[in-house]
Amino acid sequence: MKKNHKYIFVIGGVMSGVGKGIAAASIGKVLQSRGYKINLVKVDPYLNVDAGTMNPTEHGEAFVLSSGLETDQDMGNYERFLGRDLPEENYLTSGMIYQSVIQKERNLEYGGKCVEAIPHIREEIVERIEAAADINGSEISVIEIGGTVGDYQNIMFIEAARVMQARNPDSVFFIMVSYLPIPSKVGEMKTKPTQNAIRQLNSYGVQPHMVIGRSSEPLDDRRKSKIAMQCNIRPEHVISAPDIDSIYDVPLNFDKDNLADIILPHFKLKTKRTNKLAKEGMRSWRKFANSAKNTKKELDIAVVGKYFGTGDFVLSDAYISVIEAIKFSSYAKGVKPKLHWISSQDFESGKLSTRSLSKYDGIIVPGGFGQTGIEGKLKVIKYARENKIPYFGLCYGMQLMVVEYARHKAGLSGANTREIDNKAEHLVIDIMPEQKKKLQNKDYGGTMRLGQYPAYLKKGTIARKAYNAELVNERHRHRYEVSPEFVDIIEDAGLVFSGVSPDNKLMEIAELPLNEHPFMLGTQFHPELQARPLTPHPLFTAFVKAALTYKKGKSTGR
Ligand code: GLN
Secondary structure (H helix, E strand, C coil), X not given: CCCXXXXXXXXXXXXXXXXXXXXXXXXXXXXXXXXXXXXXXXXECCCCCCCCCCCHHHHCCCEECCCCCEECHHHHHHHHHHCCCCCHHHEEEHHHHHHHHHHHHHCCCCCCCCCCHHHHHHHHHHHHHHHHHCHHHCCEEEEEEEEEECECCCHHHHHHHHHHHHHCHHHEEEEEEEECCCCCCCCCCCCHHHHHHHHHHHHCXXXXXXXXXXXXXXXXXHHHHHHHHHHCCCHHHEEEEECCCCHHHHHHHHHHCCHHHHHHXXXXXXXXXXXXXXHHCCHHXXXXXXXXXXXXXXXXXXXXXXXXXXXXXXXXXXXXXXXXXXXXXXXXXXXXXEEEEEECHHHHHCCCCHHHHHHCCEEEECCCCCCCCHHHHHHHHHHHHHCCCCEEEECHHHHHHHXXXXXXXXXXXXXXXXXCCCCCCEEEEEECHHHHXXXXXXXXXXXXXXXXXXXXXXXCCHHHHHHCCCEEEEEEEECEEECHHHHHHHHHCCCEEEEECCCCCCEEEEECCCCCCCCEEEECCCHHHHCCCCCCCHHHHHHHHHHHHHHHHHHCCC
């Protein structure tokens, strides 16, 4: 075990979906504000080796780390709360663990021994948690164990946490994030499910040091002392976490409840008063969280995409990074974004006419895959271009912006992306040759360009001005690219590829010159993955700015 490193395990009780990820991120944030370098680790108990092969309507969008690993959305929250990139060692799945143990067995690395869940799987988990702790000089790891206590799938992870504590009792702290229902017929908050969840955890040999009680209402002293009494926890270690409107208030509430002052003494640690992080404390965060609540002036943004009609919950999960990125830039500009979710299929079926788009201040076509609603998206893009409505295309939204331009401005009327029609006359968006082979073999895992890649920005462009930099690094997740064959034709017709890969082969940003359009820009990468509350993404900010100007122009009749 890394010397002096501290480990906090966050385990869910009663049921899933109560905000364990936000709780873990907020615990990290609170401890960071006391001067500590924090590492946030997510453990996902499923057998997928990464999150890339999962359907976004079921599991939310995959969050891509700089390294290219496709992970769970919680990693996005972790990066946003901590304000920094996290390495891929901070994401673990059962699939990864089993895959490497089985590989080691095949490589005869277990010296002929019988390979078993205990100790081999358990120790693989311990090793990986410790390896993650070793990176970037972090001092405290907060490890969220996915699922709920009592699940079959996460037992090995709880067992790994237990053994880490057995080996080093003073360096491990357990927090249970549990749910307290208020049944409508009873009308009072019930602690029994939480008591049972703690007993279940006890049966694995683990006693939580703290309980974070999630509920629709705050926990009163009676409930706190009941949990404390029944489950051997100090009453002041039972923290109330009622539902609130903004997730960004959670760290502030935890801070008010002295969470850090409970955890740090357990580790015999103190607030590092002289350190830069501690001096900053929660100041900027509080300012940001307040602007998230208090901004009144609205900006109407249409997000034209696919994954809709499966309920609001799924919808916002599928685009969570995009939503947050728009928020951060909007708050920074003193406005609140009102997002209008529009299914691109409605423009194909004629249910909606593109003219209905004139009421919005800006349009976003986010990333996506497959055929559904593509012609509708192309109609929307054409309308935004012709009517000079600020448009921001993210990945697929950029590829389709290029297709639309090729069709209607570059004289390539048969233009398309290979993803839609591999027999199209002009495949302006095409697959990279090295990916072709993998796809032919039906090997869909890892067939995309994933993770951070550099792009050079051309002088005098919107992109260059927004970033105020010549070289940027952004995260990717896509199979297709602008085909080099068509770059000259499309550029001659007026579209500018303002961001390109260092070897000039890959087109990373496309935009229209300012004298043509106030903001018509698309990125092959996903800028939303690197947008953070305290450092909003420059391209989103530029888009919001353009939308504000457009809105003003509309209201003054210009
Ligand atoms: N479907 C497109 C591709 O694979 C775009 C992907 C995306 O938007 N993330 O290239």
